[in-house]
Amino acid sequence: MLAAGVPALLADPVVTIEGGWVRAVPPGYENTAAYLTIRNPGDSVVRLTGATTSVAKSVDPMITTEKQVNGQTVMGMEFVKDLTIAPKGRLVLEPGGDHLMLMGLKKRLNEGDKVTLVLNVEPGNSRVEITLPVSKQPPTK
Numbered sequence: 001m002l003a004a005g006v007p008a009l010l011a012d013p014v015v016t017i018e019g020g021w022v023r024a025v026p027p028g029y030e031n032t033a034a035y036l037t038i039r040n041p042g043d044s045v046v047r048l049t050g051a052t053t054s055v056a057k058s059v060d061p062m063i064t065t066e067k068q069v070n071g072q073t074v075m076g077m078e079f080v081k082d083l084t085i086a087p088k089g090r091l092v093l094e095p096g097g098d099h100l101m102l103m104g105l106k107k108r109l110n111e112g113d114k115v116t117l118v119l120n121v122e123p124g125n126s127r128v129e130i131t132l133p134v135s136k137q138p139p140t141k
Helices: none
Strands: 016-023 031-039 046-052 056-069 072-079 083-085 090-093 099-105 114-122 126-135
Touching: 031 056, 031 114, 031 126, 046 099, 083 090
Parallel strands: 016 126
Antiparallel strands: 016 031, 031 090, 031 099, 046 056, 046 083, 046 114, 056 072, 056 099, 114 126
């Protein structure tokens, strides 16, 4: 298990993780989001296909969308099958951008709690376990 900010170390790392946090939400909210940076040190494309956690029914990749409706920009979100990380590249999951959506929370996540996520990374069905702090805003560096 890795703490936020500690690179995910595997025998031959598929990805490394930097930073990260899960947004604390008020009582009654059933969903929240996880944010982190994922680096691909390899020479091939890597895909983040989701994650699992004991605190939510599902953890799904989501992108932020922008559409024009009647001359107005409308922001939205859309579930996707995966998020791609280019060779030697990084994927930044952040508020207002792409993120992992924790759907169907099984308990309230309070500021100061910790959430363990197991990231599903392809190819190779790699699983990277990380523990992220729960906060109302991004942790200070």
